[in-house]
Amino acid sequence: MLMKGDNKMSLNSLIDAAVEKNNDALVKSLQELIRINSVYSDPKPGMPFGEGAAKALENALALCASLGFRTKNMDNYVGYAEIGEGEEMLGIVVHLDVVPEGSGWLYPPFSATIADNKMYGRGTIDDKGPAVSCIYAVKSILDAGIAPNKRIRIIFGADEETAWRDVEYYAAAGEEIPTCGIAPDANFPVIFAEEALLGFELRMNRKASGIEEISGGTATNAVPDACKAVVLDKNGNKITVETVGVAAHASLPHLGENAISKLMEELYAKHESGEINCPIAAFYHDKFGMCYYGENLGFDVTDDSGRFTCNIGTAAVDGDEIVLGVDMRVPVTLNPDDVIAKMKEHITPYGLTLTGEGCTPSVFMDKNSEMIKTLMSVYSEITGDTESEPLAIGGATFARAFPNTVAFGALLPERPMTEHQKNEFIDLDDLLLITKIYAQAIAKLVE
Structure with a gap:
């Protein structure tokens, strides 16, 4: 210099x-x-x-x-x-x-x-x-x-x-x-x-999902702060459910409050009580719930690069399908290809498909x-x-x-x-x- x-x-x-x-x-x-x-x-x-x-x-x-x-x-x-x-x-x-x-x-x-x-x-x-x-x-x-x-x-x-x-x-x-x-x-x-940054979409037929309309989140790399859905009760009447969360970066989901997860938990409670039939809420409860670290998926791994995290950042209707946008942060000792393969095993019994996967290396x-x-x-x-x-x-x-x-x-x-x-x-x-x-x-x- x-x-x-x-x-x-x-x-x-x-x-x-x-x-x-x-x-x-x-x-x-x-x-x-x-x-x-x-x-x-x-x-x-x-x-x-x-x-x-x-x-x-x-x-x-x-x-x-x-x-x-x-x-x-x-x-x-x-x-x-x-x-x-x-x-x-x-x-x-x-x-x-x-x-x-x-x-x-x-x-x-x-x-x-x-x-x-x-x-x-x-x-x-x-x-x-x-x-x-x-x-x-x-x-x-x-x-x-x-x-x-x-x-x-x-x-x-x-x-x-x-x-x-x-x-x-x-x-x-x-x-x-x-x-x-x-x-x-x-x-x-x-x-x-x-x-590593791993992103993909989870899709389910709208009629099979039990959700008529849904809108939540604006980007997969952010914890959604609002979500709204319309479902039908057992008599065919429309029920609107809205939740409010706290936004945060997707890499730090514990600092926020996921409005999509909150909404799915509300729908799951109605599903369990028999008030509505909402299979996608049952899937969500079983595999995501209110967890941040993939605990229900078997991905909760921590190494020198950090801890695995999972954020469902968006929920929307796309034609005849309900689409969830997923953002995962994968530690260097966990192979993203293995994560995708395991996710497909998790979702198949529930009737969902995985599309649009992309990975940015660590x-x-x-x-x-x-x-x-x-x-x-x-x-x-x-x-x-x-x-x-x-x-x-x-x-x-x-x-x-x-x-x-x-x-x-x-x-x-x-x-x-x-x-x-x-x-x-x-x-x-x-x-x-x-x-x-x-x-x-x-x-x-x-x-």
Whole structure:
């Protein structure tokens, strides 16, 4: 790493000073991005993930261009901003799409309202806040007079919350793969392991299921906070059942309250009493119930990468079928193919079928690798936290999409986890702090 000019201030002090100088601009840029609703919507010409996602990508690339980055928009699937020179490249992989906002917010979810030193809005912590933080972290390195010895490329995804077609498009186009990278879409201090992400649908004939209508959840990777169903009693009269839950990330289902599970348990009670005939509720009770860890399925396994989790995130009618969307996080010692095979054994006697299975592989990096040690060192030095250890999570980040890449931040220890929930926010003091962490870490990684 080269430093321009002669300055007696320490390298860290120079970077911190630059971050503080850029802080007001960072907050303003983040507010502009939060105010773009980038939930996946129906595709439009030239907008594969909907108008909002395209606008968010355009906004981020325009910001980077104004700060001196070289930018490229890849047909609104994905884009990147690059700066610096050199054969090697550090990747910073972020995403600009967000999960549906849900209901019950204190402030409008796309208003970027600041109250009590917190910015509220969908995407403030997952993942627009970290994305803008990293943009200004790189700017601050340059403002501090540092010339990186590697190129820095920020890759902006627009489909992370849905199907990862953004990073697939990047790879299929033959774009350069970073030498190493970080994905600021999880927790500090650093994530050394991510469980495999397994998703599929369970389908049952609607008439055979005993449910006439059902609607619950908005995404399989979130614990649903509402569900509504219509069933018939033994006299053919319609009964409407509604439940309210608590939203949470699917990788941490115990932090939420699954409204679909609650509804199925209510239907099961009516089924058992003879008030209704609802075979799908009996299946659900037997195999899922209110469990989080696959206890009734025989999948409750824990290893260094974490504990198995299961979330039924969506329930809907699709033509003549009831469809349940399932999200599982699978520890590295459990084979996802074996899980699928066992699930088929579980569901067949109940008349269900399994379709649409897909698996994103796990991530595992040695805790003693130079990458992990460097990131841990920077985090500890800036925060003073010398007790936290590298983490394993069930969450799926873009670290899976690129080699030699790990998730790094952005949620600090002992902070509430509000991603995928109502009233998502980022504390503005934390925003400044994480930008200092990212700036120092990026500077170290491009030495």
